[in-house]
Amino acid sequence: MSHLSLLGAMTLATGLLTLPTLAGAQSLPAPDQDETGWRHGAAFYLFTPIRTTGTSTVAGQSADLDLDLGDVLDVLDFAAAGRYEAWNGDFGIIVDANYVGIKQDTSLPGPLGSDLNVDVRQKWFGVLGAYRIVDSVYGADDQRYTIDLQGGVRYNSIRQEIGITTPGPVNPPVLGGDQDWIEPVIGARGMWRLNEQWTGIASLELGGFGAGGNDLQVGVNIGFDYQPWEKTALTFGYRYFSVDYSDTLSSGEFAYDVDQHGPYFGIKYFF
Template sequence: MAIRSAAAMAGVTALSCLLSSAAYAQSLPAPGQTEEGWRHTLGFYLFTPLRTHGTSTVSGVSAEIDLDLGDVLDVLDFAAAGRYEAWNGDFGIIVDANYVGIGEDTTLPGPAATAVDVDVRQKWFALMGAYRVADGTYGANNQRYTVDLQGGIRYNSIRQEIRFTTPGPTNPPTQGGDEGWVEPVVGARGMWRLNDRWTTIASLELGGFGAGGNDLQVGANIGFDYQPWDRTAITFGYRYFSVDYSDSTSTGPFAYDVTQQGPYVGLKVFFN
């Protein structure tokens, strides 16, 4: 019963990313940013999933996940996400990094008074190339739009670990562990300038394709950039994220199949 209860707790806390940079940065030059030579965008982002649902499996025991944002914030330890893009003409280089840590300590009910420590960590690091395949104008005011395609590799790592401490001289073995893998990732993004302060952004990113046990990882976003200053913009919108990963470890099957959706907000800085 102790292992099953702890695995259920891991299911409650084993989320995907609270923070995620996805495809929010910039191929369309920002107002005030010259298009000659290299142009750069650095962004920091917060993704706040209003609902998280799916299944987490640790040491062969599965638990259903159905959480709101408050549940996530109760167990969040630390999270950070950022994205850097460098463009020269129609060609771009993208670096994308994410980290989230979640943990909880509790004591299982019963005479044994077993203490349980749940430790969940997820991170990824991606390096991609990009190419702008469309660049034109639309509407009576000839506002500019661009479409770019992206592709590269991403390193993913996830920890779902449950440690037990009992009053006796020995403790039960730690359940779960760390899993890491490298996978391909592809994406597409469209940007439409509305005026000199507002830009619409829509993007889709796909990864995994069975590599390392990750069947498919999906990120889709639609939102806006608002640029009140020459070199800085506020970005916000709505994001859908899902991942379906499974593998076998020495302690049994290890998997998570999670879907999240909710608003995102971030800050971009532009420079040449």
């Protein structure tokens, strides 16, 4: 894989599991879920972008991106994402967490036998409050629907490093580095019951607003929950995600400005 292709895979990997900031566990109570007092939900997700376009920059070197999912799966090391929601009446508390990492070691062409090492880690932890502004029914069967507003803060940490290992006693400095910041997040979500097993979901989230170099992060989800069991639902749909991040490190400009879209899949538990 070339240097520029590795930069592209790094960018794709940092967005691979971004879904939990949006869809989350149901704020609309699951069928038969007790609505007196607190109710809880936990969700685990995978976002699989089928196309990523934009620009990635590490140490002042930019790569134009036009990637598919296979480009990042070749170098994926580990990924996990989840979200917890607790609701009491119209008020909710949301906690989400995300971790994704890739590693790639490849030999560089030439007689010296040098190796190119790529290490990427992204993690975040967010805490949001939520308030249900609409709780009503529609249609001849009086199916329920809700609209929630959400807002809070998210801690982010991103590592994007490229290093070269040579046979000699001295290696070139590592390019890229680690960035940490806290950013505001706002969002809205609508959910509508279709029947006892199916629920539609649409959500929008905005984050960054210049905090830590993240000018704007946008996420849009449209999908469904299917609940064949009393306490468990399957969730799936389609997601659009974009981020415009830039900063300057000691090794040079560090940035990625990308758009992604593709299906998401997950499972939810209610208790």
